[in-house]
Amino acid sequence: MSEAASGTDRKGWVDKFLRFIEWGGNLLPHPGTLFAILALLVVVASGIFSSMGLEVVHPSTGETITAKNLMNEQGLHDILRKMVTNFTGFAPLGTVVVAMIGIGIAESSGLIGAGLRLLVLSAPRRLLTFVVVFAGVLSNAASEIGYVLLVPLGAVIFLSVGRHPIAGMAAAFAGVSGGYSANLIIGTVDPLLSGLSTEAARIVDPTYDVNPLCNYYFMMVSTFFIAIAGTWTTEKIVEPRLGRYDGDEEPEELKPLDALEKRGLLFALLGFLAFAGFLAWGVLAADFIQYKAQPITNPDGTVGTRSVLDGNSPMLAGVVALVVIGATIMAVAYGIGARTIKNDTDVIQGMGKSISTLGTYIVLVFFAAQFVEYFKWTNLGIITAVNGANALRFLENSPALLMIGFVLVTALMNLLMGSASAKWSIMAPIFIPMFMLLGQSPELTQVAYRIGDSTTNIISPMMSYFALIVAFFARYKKGAGIGTIVATMLPYTFVFTIVWSIILAIWVAIGVPLGPNAPLDYVPPTGP
Numbered sequence: 273m274s275e276a277a278s279g280t281d282r283k284g285w286v287d288k289f290l291r292f293i294e295w296g297g298n299l300l301p302h303p304g305t306l307f308a309i310l311a312l313l314v315v316v317a318s319g320i321f322s323s324m325g326l327e328v329v330h331p332s333t334g335e336t337i338t339a340k341n342l343m344n345e346q347g348l349h350d351i352l353r354k355m356v357t358n359f360t361g362f363a364p365l366g367t368v369v370v371a372m373i374g375i376g377i378a379e380s381s382g383l384i385g386a387g388l389r390l391l392v393l394s395a396p397r398r399l400l401t402f403v404v405v406f407a408g409v410l411s412n413a414a415s416e417i418g419y420v421l422l423v424p425l426g427a428v429i430f431l432s433v434g435r436h437p438i439a440g441m442a443a444a445f446a447g448v449s450g451g452y453s454a455n456l457i458i459g460t461v462d463p464l465l466s467g468l469s470t471e472a473a474r475i476v477d478p479t480y481d482v483n484p485l486c487n488y489y490f491m492m493v494s495t496f497f498i499a500i501a502g503t504w505t506t507e508k509i510v511e512p513r514l515g516r517y518d519g520d521e522e523p524e525e526l527k528p529l530d531a532l533e534k535r536g537l538l539f540a541l542l543g544f545l546a547f548a549g550f551l552a553w554g555v556l557a558a559d560f561i562q563y564k565a566q567p568i569t570n571p572d573g574t575v576g577t578r579s580v581l582d583g584n585s586p587m588l589a590g591v592v593a594l595v596v597i598g599a600t601i602m603a604v605a606y607g608i609g610a611r612t613i614k615n616d617t618d619v620i621q622g623m624g625k626s627i628s629t630l631g632t633y634i635v636l637v638f639f640a641a642q643f644v645e646y647f648k649w650t651n652l653g654i655i656t657a658v659n660g661a662n663a664l665r666f667l668e669n670s671p672a673l674l675m676i677g678f679v680l681v682t683a684l685m686n687l688l689m690g691s692a693s694a695k696w697s698i699m700a701p702i703f704i705p706m707f708m709l710l711g712q713s714p715e716l717t718q719v720a721y722r723i724g725d726s727t728t729n730i731i732s733p734m735m736s737y738f739a740l741i742v743a744f745f746a747r748y749k750k751g752a753g754i755g756t757i758v759a760t761m762l763p764y765t766f767v768f769t770i771v772w773s774i775i776l777a778i779w780v781a782i783g784v785p786l787g788p789n790a791p792l793d794y795v796p797p798t799g800p
Contacts, residue, residue: 307639307697311646315351318650319343328655340650350649355642362471362641369630374599376626377619381607383540384411386533389425393528397433401443404429405502408447409454409495419448424744431521437748438760439511445741446502446764449729452692453722454494458484458595464693465718471644472700473714475654486715486790487722490779494772501771502764509763519748536610543605547598640697647701656702671712671792672777675720678703679773682724683765687732692725708794715790716780723776727768730761 301309322341329336341347359365378384395403404426411422423444430440453461463484473480529537603622607613613622667674685695699721707717745756785791 304636304639307636307643310698311639311643314643314646314650314652315342315347317652318347318646321652321655322650326655328659337651337654339652339655342646342650347649351646354645358641358645359638362467362637362644365467365634365637365641369627370593370596372626372630373623374596374603376624377607377622378599378603380618380622380625381603382533382536382610382612383603383606386529386537386606386610387540390529390537393429400429400433401506402499402503404440404443405447405451405506406495406499408444408449408502409451409498410456411448419741422448423741427744427748431517431748436511436514436517437519437521438517438745439506439514441741441744441748442510442760442764443502443506445730445761446505446768447499450726450761450764450768451495451498451502452726452729453487454491454498454726456492456495458488461692462487465696465722468693468696468700469704469714469718472704473708475648475701475705476708480714482714482718483787483789486787487719488787489784489790490719490775490786491722494775497771497775498768501767505763505767509767510760514760517748519750521748532610536606536608536612539609540602540606543601544598547601551594636693640693644697644701654705656706667710671710671716672780674707674710674712675716675776675780676773678707678717678720679724679727679769679776682721683728683769686725686728695725696721711793711795713786713791713794715786716792719786720776723769723772727765727772731758731765 318339318341321339325338327336327338342351404422408422408426423441426440426442426444427437428440430443431437466482466484466486469482469486470480473482600619604613604619607618613619667677682695682699685699696718700718703721704714704717708714742757745760749756779786780792783792
């Protein structure tokens with residue numbers, strides 16, 4: 273068979289596979305509708321399974337847990353009376369809304385855009401690829417700014433130095449989307465996922481809290497490994513395959529930051545230093561954002577003191593508030609220096625613009641909250657968890673293998689459902705309790721989910737910005753479509769999955785906490 277024919281066959285198989293993925297994903301309803309359907313199915317299932325006498329014995333307490341029926345008078349009363357409180361009490365709702373207030377003003381003032389441009393444009397040419405990927409990873413702390421700003425900027429930068437623009441775009445896209453969960457700072461996704469994880473963990477342990485910084489140590493380290501892996505993939509696989517660019521686009525002049533933007537960044541830096549100094553004073557001197565230095569009795573009987581990293585310390589429990597305050601101080605300082613903020617109205621409008629983008633998310637949360645609560649009320653969540661845990665009991669002593677398997681399951685699901693929060697809303701109430709009963713902490717399950725969700729973002733047609741990326745690619749390659757994106761980005765998926773899985777396996781083997789007050793193991797509650 274000729275090389276051309278072989279290439280045509282390969283292209284045909286790729287196109288068929290992609291069409292199947294796109295067809296399957298398009299069969300799914302909107303996530304909000306999906307959660308409404310799931311909530312209804314839980315109600316119906318509760319009636320069926322309760323009539324069948326479905327029950328399990330809790331492996332830790334020995335308690336017999338039976339399926340409860342919501343298709344009766346009492347169930348209907350609970351659904352009607354608690355619909356509002358299910359929604360308002362849903363953990364992720366408040367944290368996401370509050371976090372977006374700070375991110376919104378940082379974005380609208382121009383602080384985030386100027387910071388990214390400074391980072392990329394000041395990089396030495398030999399570190400250009402690394403800086404583009406690294407900046408992409410950092411940009412996801414500010415939601416969609418990386419997709420809108422950095423991905424097209426990557427193409428412009430590469431073209432300006434005589435490199436293939438699609439390689440630059442691919443490097444930026446790999447950082448923004450493939451490295452979605454890694455970062456050096458907390459982003460909007462952290463409180464969102466931790467809130468969902470908390471709700472799921474409480475199916476097993478009603479007092480369990482998953483803090484927004486629970487994966488911080490792991491994700492901070494991952495940032496550098498993903499940037500290195502993305503750089504290697506770009507320069508050794510993607511760019512050689514693309515060859516020389518012979519398109520019609522001419523290199524654009526990269527304009528450095530103007531005087532006002534530099535002045536704004538200086539003001540932002542001063543604002544950051546002032547806020548950091550205030551935090552340091554609060555922790556080290558005034559001691560008012562951590563516990564007072566008083567002795568406590570540890571579970572093992574030893575005497576110690578509470579620290580700022582204790583899960584219930586004001587410093588850690590209030591991390592979302594601190595992010596909002598810090599982002600607002602820096603953004604306002606930048607806006608004053610760069611003259612993008614002229615009065616308080618500009619600040620409030622910037623915050624409001626960010627909140628206005630959450631309309632669909634709030635509707636989705638309403639239905640997701642009902643689904644999660646019904647899952648708890650009926651006991652179907654804990655019954656599913658116990659049965660699933662029993663089926664996976666043979667992997668109980670191989671947590672790394674168990675988590676890597678979950679990474680792959682998540683990666684496959686991501687091809688059909690792009691929304692990270694939507695997938696986790698469905699998966700967390702099943703997998704977190706299941707793995708808790710196998711001795712794995714919710715924080716570990718969440719970090720495995722984040723890896724799987726990130727690595728296939730760049731090849732998933734269901735990812736919300738995929739169509740925008742296709743349009744960006746088409747500017748430099750006429751006729752570019754889904755197949756073009758997937759063929760370009762698939763090497764990143766393979767490399768990121770392998771690298772991240774290895775890091776996860778080593779991390780589990782060493783036993784290092786995933787973040788502040790975030791152990792790898794979970795000890796199930798014991799009976800009285």
